[in-house]
Amino acid sequence: MYPGGTTAVGGLSLDIPTGQITVLVGPSGCGKTTSLRMINRMIEPSSGLVAIDGRDTATLEVNELRRSIGYVIQSGGLFPHQSILDNIATVPLLLGWGRAKARARAHELLELVGLDPALAKRYPSQLSGGQQQRVGVARALAADPPVMLLDEPFSAVDPVVRAQLQDEFLRLQAELGKTIVFVTHDIDEAIKLADLVAVLRVGGTLAQFDAPARLLADPADDFVADFLGRDRGYRALGFVAAPGLPISAEPTVPLGATPAEAKQAAAGADWLLVLDAAGAPAGWVEPARLLAPITSAELHRGGTLARVGGSLRAALDAALSAPSRRGVITDDAGGLVGTVRAQDVLVEIERGPKTGAP
Amino acid sequence: MNWFLGHLDEVGSLMATHAVLASAPLLAGLLLAIPLGWLARRYRLLRTPLIVGTGLLYTIPSLALFILMPLVLGTGILDPLNVVVALTVYTVALLVRTVSDGLASVPDDVLQAASAMGIGRVSRFFKVELPLAVPVISAGLRVAAVSNVSIVSVAALLGIAQLGSLFTDGFARNYLDPIVVGILACIALALVFDLLIVTLTKAATPWLRVGSPA
Ligand SMILES: Nc1ncnc2c1ncn2[C@@H]1O[C@H](COP(=O)(O)OP(=O)(O)OP(=O)(O)O)[C@@H](O)[C@H]1O
Ligand SMILES: [Mg+2]
Numbered sequence: 269m270y271p272g273g274t275t276a277v278g279g280l281s282l283d284i285p286t287g288q289i290t291v292l293v294g295p296s297g298c299g300k301t302t303s304l305r306m307i308n309r310m311i312e313p314s315s316g317l318v319a320i321d322g323r324d325t326a327t328l329e330v331n332e333l334r335r336s337i338g339y340v341i342q343s344g345g346l347f348p349h350q351s352i353l354d355n356i357a358t359v360p361l362l363l364g365w366g367r368a369k370a371r372a373r374a375h376e377l378l379e380l381v382g383l384d385p386a387l388a389k390r391y392p393s394q395l396s397g398g399q400q401q402r403v404g405v406a407r408a409l410a411a412d413p414p415v416m417l418l419d420e421p422f423s424a425v426d427p428v429v430r431a432q433l434q435d436e437f438l439r440l441q442a443e444l445g446k447t448i449v450f451v452t453h454d455i456d457e458a459i460k461l462a463d464l465v466a467v468l469r470v471g472g473t474l475a476q477f478d479a480p481a482r483l484l485a486d487p488a489d490d491f492v493a494d495f496l497g498r499d500r501g502y503r504a505l506g507f508v509a510a511p512g513l514p515i516s517a518e519p520t521v522p523l524g525a526t527p528a529e530a531k532q533a534a535a536g537a538d539w540l541l542v543l544d545a546a547g548a549p550a551g552w553v554e555p556a557r558l559l560a561p562i563t564s565a566e567l568h569r570g571g572t573l574a575r576v577g578g579s580l581r582a583a584l585d586a587a588l589s590a591p592s593r594r595g596v597i598t599d600d601a602g603g604l605v606g607t608v609r610a611q612d613v614l615v616e617i618e619r620g621p622k623t624g625a626p
Numbered sequence: 627m628n629w630f631l632g633h634l635d636e637v638g639s640l641m642a643t644h645a646v647l648a649s650a651p652l653l654a655g656l657l658l659a660i661p662l663g664w665l666a667r668r669y670r671l672l673r674t675p676l677i678v679g680t681g682l683l684y685t686i687p688s689l690a691l692f693i694l695m696p697l698v699l700g701t702g703i704l705d706p707l708n709v710v711v712a713l714t715v716y717t718v719a720l721l722v723r724t725v726s727d728g729l730a731s732v733p734d735d736v737l738q739a740a741s742a743m744g745i746g747r748v749s750r751f752f753k754v755e756l757p758l759a760v761p762v763i764s765a766g767l768r769v770a771a772v773s774n775v776s777i778v779s780v781a782a783l784l785g786i787a788q789l790g791s792l793f794t795d796g797f798a799r800n801y802l803d804p805i806v807v808g809i810l811a812c813i814a815l816a817l818v819f820d821l822l823i824v825t826l827t828k829a830a831t832p833w834l835r836v837g838s839p840a
Contacts, residue, residue, distance in 0.1 A: 310741065310742055344739075345735040345742075348758065349757045358745070391836050
């Protein structure tokens with residue numbers, strides 16, 4: 269409750285699992301930031317308590333508590349007057365690690381978050397928004413805190429960089445296994461990153477607290493359903509693996525094949541899959557239209573690729589996006605495995621576990 | 627010109643005194659204005675009284691303040707301390723608002739991030755707020771420095787020797803040369819102060835002189 273009587277967050281009770289990503293999501297002003305800041309006591313709750321590992325945070329020394337919790341905000345909040353390296357070394361220095369050790373650790377983190385070590389001596393203003401955001405994450409990770417709080421860390425960068433940062437964030441988390449509370453107002457980001465999603469309503473009450481697949485499949489009420497938006501059925505397929513999909517062998521030719529070779533391989537089909545030198549799918553051609561050996565420029569590249577063992581959503585999308593309507597399935601190394609048809613994916617969806625009860 | 631060459635030593639020593647009388651209050655005033663500016667920034671209730679109150683001090687005529695000082699401090703009328711204390715008052719008057727504005731110019735997200743990392747109040751002030759406020763404070767300091775150089779000369783009316791003495795002297799003898807030399811010396815001194823502050827500020831804010839994103 270803020271002075272003046274706004275109850276920003278009321279009656280919120282969450283059990284945040286250790287070592288997992290919990291995402292708080294909800295419309296603007298619903299109290300996500302407020303909830304997050306109560307965890308590191310940037311805001312003291314007027315009632316109720318926050319406990320970490322069973323210890324009431326109110327009983328801990330506030331600065332010690334904060335040094336044990338990584339904190340990342342949207343704008344980065346980097347110190348403009350300190351080099352990237354010094355920014356990252358902040359908490360280790362506060363913890364009395366000594367300069368050499370803190371700097372060595374900062375260098376390690378630069379690499380961990382995928383930044384060029386040459387940036388170490390620069391100032392924040394000399395970095396792009398995406399790079400600054402990585403520094404923010406590196407700084408929060410510096411003292412290896414068990415708990416991380418992130419408040420819309422990726423919302424100030426363009427969609428391409430955001431997707432990159434999200435992927436790297438997941439890769440990092442797979443490596444580090446932190447207990448993470450992540451705030452966003454972007455439900456797609458929540459679904460992509462979360463082990464558990466808490467959907468909040470204005471006033472800070474909990475609308476639903478569930479795994480993303482469950483949330484998509486079974487919204488608790490109209491508010492949650494509205495908030496999740498369109499294409500829920502399709503998006504939910506992203507959480508269903510497709511181990512039993514029938515994968516057919518696909519005729520192929522290598523890049524550089526002649527029109528005659530292509531027509532022969534296609535055996536009358538309209539579209540033919542072309543592989544690059546490494547044996548990875550490069551794109552589709554129409555053999556009937558070929559006049560010269562196949563070059564990379566002629567390829568139709570619309571089709572998305574799905575990995576074998578990937579989700580039904582990826583397989584269906586591969587089928588729907590390929591001009592031949594045959595979805596290309598690859599192995600983990602990117603090599604061709606075969607193709608699936610949309611109708612086979614639909615059969616699998618009908619046959620598989622009902623998404624309403626995953 | 628001849629007069630100047632004939633009085634090099636005298637002008638030099640007056641200039642040295644002038645420099646000390648103008649710069650000592652500058653430092654003292656800055657040291658006082660920092661905590662006052664911090665208070666004005668930190669406590670909303672104190673802001674108006676502090677900034678308006680100290681600002682009003684600047685409107686007291688300098689001659690009056692010089693004459694008042696012995697009464698307040700119990701010093702002799704010729705004591706240079708009168709000048710130093712009076713100019714410290716003026717410097718504080720100019721700098722409290724500047725310091726407060728400088729601290730307010732520090733981005734809020736930077737402060738939030740600092741606190742969230744567990745940087746204590748005091749070290750946050752010295753390691754984050756003050757360094758980031760330097761550019762604004764320095765701008766105010768430059769104004770105060772020039773103002774001090776000019777106000778010190780008024781003390782010549784009380785018989786405290788510095789460059790201002792050249793004005794009273796020239797006036798009394800109806801002789802233009804010392805007056806011109808005094809003015810030029812004052813300007814030179816003000817320029818030196820200004821250059822010194824600019825140089826120190828640059829040295830203290832290396833992050834402001836780097837290019838934009840690569
Ligand atoms: N310092 C404050 N004083 C008074 N009210 C506040 C303060 N900070 C936030 N609030 C109010 O508390 C409520 C929740 O704010 P909060 O910042 O937690 O929202 P949020 O969910 O993070 O929103 P957003 O998505 O816009 O960041 C809002 O109604 C806001 O106006
Ligand atoms: Mg917020």
